[in-house]
Amino acid sequence: MFVRWSRYFLPTRKDAPAEASPRLRLMLRAGLIRRLEPGLYGFLPLGCRALEKIERIVREEMTELGALEIRLPRLRPAARGNGLASKDLHLTDGKGRRFGLGSSHASAAISLIGGDVNSWRDLPLLFCCEGSGYRDTVGSWAREFPLYEAFGFFADQGSREETHRYMLRAYSRVLARCGLGFRTAEVPNEASEDGSSLAVVVFEEEGDEEIAWCTSCGYAASRCLADVGSPGPPPGTEKALELVETPGVRTVEGLVEFLGVSPAQVVKTFLYVGKRGTVGVLVRGDHELEEEKLRRALGDRSLRRVDDPDEAQAIAGAPFGFLGPVGLSVPIWADKAVRDIPAAVVGGNREGYHYVGAKAGRDFRVEGFLDLRRVREGDPCGRCGAPLRIRKGIRVAELLRMGAAGLTFSDRDGRVKPVLAGQYSLELHRLLEAVVEKHHDDFGIVWPVEIAPFHVVIAVLRPDVPEQIRVAERMASALGASGLDVLLDDRDRSPGEKFHDAKLIGAPVMLVVGHRALKRGEIEAERRWDGARASFPAEPTEVLHGVWGLLRAERG
Numbered sequence: 146m147f148v149r150w151s152r153y154f155l156p157t158r159k160d161a162p163a164e165a166s167p168r169l170r171l172m173l174r175a176g177l178i179r180r181l182e183p184g185l186y187g188f189l190p191l192g193c194r195a196l197e198k199i200e201r202i203v204r205e206e207m208t209e210l211g212a213l214e215i216r217l218p219r220l221r222p223a224a225r226g227n228g229l230a231s232k233d234l235h236l237t238d239g240k241g242r243r244f245g246l247g248s249s250h251a252s253a254a255i256s257l258i259g260g261d262v263n264s265w266r267d268l269p270l271l272f273c274c275e276g277s278g279y280r281d282t283v284g285s286w287a288r289e290f291p292l293y294e295a296f297g298f299f300a301d302q303g304s305r306e307e308t309h310r311y312m313l314r315a316y317s318r319v320l321a322r323c324g325l326g327f328r329t330a331e332v333p334n335e336a337s338e339d340g341s342s343l344a345v346v347v348f349e350e351e352g353d354e355e356i357a358w359c360t361s362c363g364y365a366a367s368r369c370l371a372d373v374g375s376p377g378p379p380p381g382t383e384k385a386l387e388l389v390e391t392p393g394v395r396t397v398e399g400l401v402e403f404l405g406v407s408p409a410q411v412v413k414t415f416l417y418v419g420k421r422g423t424v425g426v427l428v429r430g431d432h433e434l435e436e437e438k439l440r441r442a443l444g445d446r447s448l449r450r451v452d453d454p455d456e457a458q459a460i461a462g463a464p465f466g467f468l469g470p471v472g473l474s475v476p477i478w479a480d481k482a483v484r485d486i487p488a489a490v491v492g493g494n495r496e497g498y499h500y501v502g503a504k505a506g507r508d509f510r511v512e513g514f515l516d517l518r519r520v521r522e523g524d525p526c527g528r529c530g531a532p533l534r535i536r537k538g539i540r541v542a543e544l545l546r547m548g549a550a551g552l553t554f555s556d557r558d559g560r561v562k563p564v565l566a567g568q569y570s571l572e573l574h575r576l577l578e579a580v581v582e583k584h585h586d587d588f589g590i591v592w593p594v595e596i597a598p599f600h601v602v603i604a605v606l607r608p609d610v611p612e613q614i615r616v617a618e619r620m621a622s623a624l625g626a627s628g629l630d631v632l633l634d635d636r637d638r639s640p641g642e643k644f645h646d647a648k649l650i651g652a653p654v655m656l657v658v659g660h661r662a663l664k665r666g667e668i669e670a671e672r673r674w675d676g677a678r679a680s681f682p683a684e685p686t687e688v689l690h691g692v693w694g695l696l697r698a699e700r701g
């Protein structure tokens with residue numbers, strides 16, 4: 146089978162909105178997607194072809210794992226408190242009943258099997274499900290997106306861990322077939338049992354995921370929760386605590402200049418209010434506080450920084466710039482690096498004053514020393530001490546361990562136990578995006594063969610010349626019959642435009658049917674990924690042989 150471009154809907158564009166990311170612009174220009182509203186995209190026929198090829202690969206790998214396909218409704222009622230999150234889309238129907246659209250079908254999958262899983266004999270179970278996810282996150286290009294999920298239900302940890310490993314291997318095969326490498330990284334996830342999940346991230350120059358990655362031991366985690374090692378103590382020896390006058394000096398830089406200390410000897414004090422009251426939080430002057438780490442460590446997602454000067458004054462008795470841990474009446478938590486400072490500069494809790502020579506544990510009580518620092522490039526890895534690198538990436542998949550909402554089964558010994566569950570999700574739009582980011586050049590997309598929407602574009606230079614069309618159609622039929630997807634460019638456009646568009650949409654092979662080569666009895670070919678050129682006798686069997694040869698060659 147082949148498709149005639151003149152009867153296909155494949156509008157290419159010279160320009161795309163500047164505010165979109167480079168890969169999104171390319172997807173818009175190459176006629177894969179169109180933006181309907183901010184955060185809402187539709188897939189054009191070419192985009193659908195690419196998605197279908199990716200879906201086919203995913204389905205094959207899921208079948209290989211033995212996952213059984215199910216279908217689930219997108220809507221779920223909010224009434225039973227079944228995990229509607231604030232980031233989900235909330236809807237109300239005409240009768241006032243509330244529903245949600247979420248980023249996962251997990252709760253529906255649990256409801257689906259809930260009444261039918263009773264015994265250890267029913268487990269394990271593995272399902273896969275195609276659908277749409279919804280997200281209300283700022284910075285996410287698509288609020289509604291194509292999603293391929295799998296759900297596992299298990300009687301014990303061992304069987305869940307085994308499926309986790311198999312699923313990761315399946316994802317790695319999917320990505321390899323899409324021409325992508327990846328890393329796994331721990332990322333925060335509220336839906337998970339332990340507050341985090343394993344993300345499959347494709348590293349790219351441009352990406353909205355920041356991953357701290359250790360080149361030595363391979364440890365990788367979302368920047369906001371990556372373990373960071375001790376930077377070692379700053380210079381100095383223990384001294385007696387002393388209150389000194391620091392008129393108008395409110396910043397770390399100001400103290401460095403005024404007192405002649407290094408930023409690492411200064412301690413910054415923040416106040417946070419959460420569900421268990423107010424706490425003080427300390428980090429070194431040359432470090433930044435990572436709020437996600439603080440919220441996770443204290444188990445309180447409601448923690449918010451006190452930023453009202455009156456509130457701070459009421460709690461500490463001093464304005465911002467002079468807050469400190471000495472004599473502070475609220476529980477204090479500190480970053481690990483604060484423990485090692487022999488003589489620290491801290492706020493005096495009195496306007497115009499700081500303490501020098503302060504020592505944690507001696508001059509002020511600390512409830513606990515935690516890892517609260519925001520990771521920077523070059524910080525020591527929390528596992529091995531080697532320098533961490535910060536890389537950007539695109540998160541394409543996520544694996545997490547979750548509870549099965551009270552689902553139980555009776556085990557071999559007759560005891561009733563909770564069902565364990567795993568959720569595995571692959572965001573197809575992110576995968577497509579990562580492919581475009583990874584496989585493109587200045588002229589357009591350079592599709593890996595296995596997921597190319599079209600394998601071959603046949604550019605007919607003069608579609609008004611019957612001989613050229615006749616030859617092109619014969620070649621297209623032969624190539625199509627051999628299993629290749631062929632786009633016959635019979636549009637009334639200039640050769641230049643046809644070459645430009647063929648490169649933009651990125652088919653691995655372009656065939657050119659033109660007067661000069663036909664006179665020699667030949668058809669010219671060009672391979673997209675390396676520009677390799679060839680000429681084949683204008684006979685279907687010769688062209689077929691030649692095109693397959695071009696496609697099968699090892700891609701550097």
Ligand SMILES: [Zn+2]
Nearest residue numbers: 359362526529
């Ligand atoms: Zn390491």
